[in-house]
Amino acid sequence: MATLPITSIFAAFFAVALVVLSFQISVQRLKVGDMIGESADEVLRRRIRAQGNFIEYVPLGVMLLGLVEVQVAPSVAVIAIGMILAIGRGLHAIGMLSASGPVRGFGMIFTYLALLVSAGWLIATAIL
Template sequence: MATFPITSVFAAFFAVALVALSFPISLRRLKVGDMIGESADEVLRRRIRAQGNFTEYVPLGVILLALVEAQAAPSAVVLAIGIILVIGRILHASGMLSSSGPIRGFGMIFTYLALVVPAGWLVATVIL
């Protein structure tokens, strides 16, 4: 059976990060009394979108990371991709929650890199 030790550590980190993004949403919903939907509350909306964006990008990033690791890529390559994804997600969430467009933008650049690099690696590995 194949094991993915590096991907496993990153997946565990991302699981905790998702809870860290989700819990403040629940607290804010209780505070503003808006239990369903996006709400007119700007703080709640930002928290929801930070979490939503996380759930839109991280699953594919982890899948790509596991596929690169399964193709016997050097550990340094797998680690670098995972670290880039972590940095991207931290920057993006920080930018969303603090209303900082530049930080959010850099977060998306890192996230895009963490998707494009392993995709290119996988295509090159399969074709070559």
């Protein structure tokens, strides 16, 4: 049975990050009294999208990371991909929450890079 210690650590980190993003939404919903939907409150809308975007990208990133690790990639490669994904998701969330387009953009670049490197690794491993 394959174990995925590196992917497990990153998955745990991402779970905590998701709780932090989700909790911020709950707090803002209570503050503005809008418990359903996106609301007209700009802060709440940004928090919802930061969390939503996190949910859209992290599951695939973690799956790819696990597949790379299971393909017996060097630990340093798995850690590097995980760090690139984590930095990307962190920057993107910061950019969304602070309305900083450049920070958000760099976050997406790092996220795309992590996904593409993982995909490339898996394709190369399958072909070779």
